Amino acid sequence: MIKAVMVMNTQGKTRLAKFYEYLPVEKQQELIRGIFAVLCSRAENVSNFIDAESIFGPDSRLVYKHFATLYFVFVFDSSENELAVLDLIQVFVETLDKCFQNVCELDIVFNYSKVHTILDEMIFGGQVVETSSSEIMKAVEEISKSFLYPFLLCLSKKTC
């Protein structure tokens, strides 16, 4: 099971945070700070794994990937395979790329809802349900459509 997904920039600002187990916001902040502290001390060509037990408790592993100015961090337990999660990060970033065309940090900053939608299509309640970025894109587009249509409907209601 995936325990958490985080995206933070190289200055430590959180751009995306999703925890699949309930944690109060102070705890979340603490965790993210802790992880950032470890991440920024990592050199460039080392492995992408960090021992997360001291931060997240027993049976937690952490995989991160550094893209440009962002760290993508996935925390999971022993039922997942590290290399598979690395691939998952890859899928996530590819999907973001498809969605936003050459995605950069600002896209993630200004598209809070959409990024969460994409993530939710991929990971559902901690379980990975979709690993094909095209499938995810399809679903996301469908959802966006259902936003637009009711909006038009509603606008006419308001003017009455």
Add this chain to the structure above:
Amino acid sequence: MSGPSLMDSLFQRSLEDLIKGLRQQLIGEQAFISKSLEEIRKEIKSTDLSTKSTALLKLSYLSNLHFHDMSFAVFPALEVLSSPRFSHKKIAYHAILLSFHDSTPILLLITNHLRKDLNSTNEFEVSLALQCLSRIANVDLARDLTPEVFTLLSSNKLYVRKRAVAVVLRVFEKYPDSVRVCFKRLVENLENSDPQILSAVVGVFSELVLKIFSKLAPLEPRLAKRVVEPICDLMRNTGATSLLFECIRTVVTSLSEYESAVRLAVGKVRGFLVDEDPNLKYLGLQALRIVAEKHLWAVAENKEVVIKSLSDADPNIKIESLRLVMAMVSEHNVSEMSRVLVNYALKSDPVFCNEILGSILSTCSRNLYEIIVDFDWYVSLLGEMSRIPHCQMGDEIENQLIDIGLRVKDVRPELVHVARDLLIDPALLGNSFLHGVLSAAAWESGEYVEFSRNPLELMEALLQPRTNLLPPSIRAIYIQSAFKVLVFCLHTCIMQGESIAPSASLDYLPSGVSASASYELFDDFSVENGADATVVHGQTRASAPITEESIVDLLNLVELAFGPLLGSHDVEELGPVSLSAQGKVCLPNGLVLKENLSDLEMICGDIEPSSSNSFSFGNPNEEKDGLSFSSLQIKEDSEQPHESTSLLAEHRKRHGLYYLPLRKSEIISNDYPPANDPTLQGDINDNADHLVKLTAESLVPKRKPNHSKPRPVVVKLDEVNEKPVAMKQPESRDNSLSGAVREVLFGSEDILPTSSQSNLSNSSKRKGKEKQHTDPHVESKESAVGDGNSSSRRRSQGKERRQRSPRKKNDEERKDTVQKEKKNRSGRHKSIQRAEEPLKVPAQTSVIPDFLL
């Protein structure tokens, strides 16, 4: 309150405005956020759902990324949820996911909304609801919504079904009875040919199985046999690294009995180890570590790579290889290994250096220093380690020094030597990490001073001026040890004076104050021994004779060092304590005050009271007393130790009220603390063999000539007790769920057929994910279903037949399934192979529960 919502909604800031606004605030971000929060609070009370939802979205954003509490928006979230618009629902669910938890008070109100959405025709709405359920389900929600989930498990939309399956686990957890309802559908989903559904179901099962059946019996051997071949094939043929890694992991964790499989896995691991990619290296090392427990040869084969990895740039890799190196350490190579590792430590950064030292210390001290044969070498290593610049393991080293000194008699000379080296070096006094080590060194030099070659040097080391850098507690130890050394020197001097060999004069004192000489001196106080000392010990250990002049020097030194202390505020006056107050002190456990001390007669009977070792400074609180006595003594000739005892006797007569009743023992000494203090006893009767029996510290000589068997350690018992307590908690949670599943699977039978029972437990081996295929299960299930109809009554026969037929089919099908699975897997990122063995369970039970038919 605000006016009509139209105005509000027109001027309401959207999330995008909020974000932009935040980013433009270079200073005063907090102020901006507070202002926004205020606005949000107003907007969220609006009656217009759009306004509300936008406010909610902004609040979610602030809560998620700026960590503000949004618990006040719980009710508005529910209101937005009731909106018919999908966008509103999405926002509401998002907010709920962020802020609701098990103890949110109005969780129940959500039930109806969830139910409505679960029954919606829009698959995305259903998905939203399911996701919400998966996260915030509690007992009530799970119970109430089980029927809906049940329906969804057989929905014709793949999208929905997948997610329903994923949710099912959480529902099961919270409300185990739902298992009865849903399990069948869940199992049916296994028949589904769609790999996505399959993987979702298998995921659920793997979690279920890992949690529930992890307590059951060990791996069924027949299963393992069947699984090994396909896994090996996969390992040989697959192109996907993650799949390969999963196979390797399975083999080394659960299939480690199969030599050929393990060899194959280790071969692949070596491939990982030499790969450029640090990820693969790290995972390879990790896998090797798991293998190392049973198959040390694998590690030995890859020794060079492992040692090379010690100096890798990546800290993870370094630590893994360190662990592996420690696994390779044994009796024979411990000294070379430690040498190599200490060299590495010297070259590394502080963190890794301490890692290395820590692991050396823990490995060597494991099981009471099991792997150490040459304690002399180990003790000198400890001294060396203390000197390493980054060393922060001072406490552990301190513990071990003292521990070894207590347990291993033969190493004490070397120990004192190491202690002397540590004490003499003034540079070490400034290093606060080493204070522990120094205190250990000081204590041991005092304790085992008779083994020292040059007590005078020791004394100087203990009294050097830089010791005022030490904290008071450690200085106290130094002072005590200094006195012990002083006593020893005085004593030897006295003894030598008394036991003048016919031809020797005081000036001509033999320079040998060696270990056994002093033993005998104390023991027999006979004349010959003094001569013996010179004769027997050709290699005289002491470098400086203890002459009268040296004693006087010593005394002067002590006076110089301690004179100022007398006036120091650190030294407290110990006033007399009334009898009733003494009575209020509770006795420590195990202390029997009225115990007959006549045994002491045996030991101490021959010690003349006048020259008894009346200074026993076992208690730092006694310092003042000791000092006052000793200062008295310093002024006088060394031949008057009994003056102190007479003074004490006088004092006692005058203030008898304040003293504890006189013991049977003749010896009136300042023998606090109580009798069972091993330190003190060691001090008084250090060299008496009788003491060994008394204190029940059995120092039984070991088979190796060099060291003795250490005494039993009480601490271990406590550790053992702690484990069962900790284990109880997870059990209770799983029990209800496991009970439910078991009920469902086996009806009301309480005895499971052994084969299926152990089948259940197959992937229960901690990390074992069996590379079993789903199809064999499907085949077996179908055949079972076919049979079950007719033979549900004939249990024994039916059981056998059913069990045999699935297996036969398995063999045939395996080839096909391997191909099929490979096809399925090649494109997949996530490995499908989860614990598929337990899927056999419903098939192989003797009685097929009705609903499965």
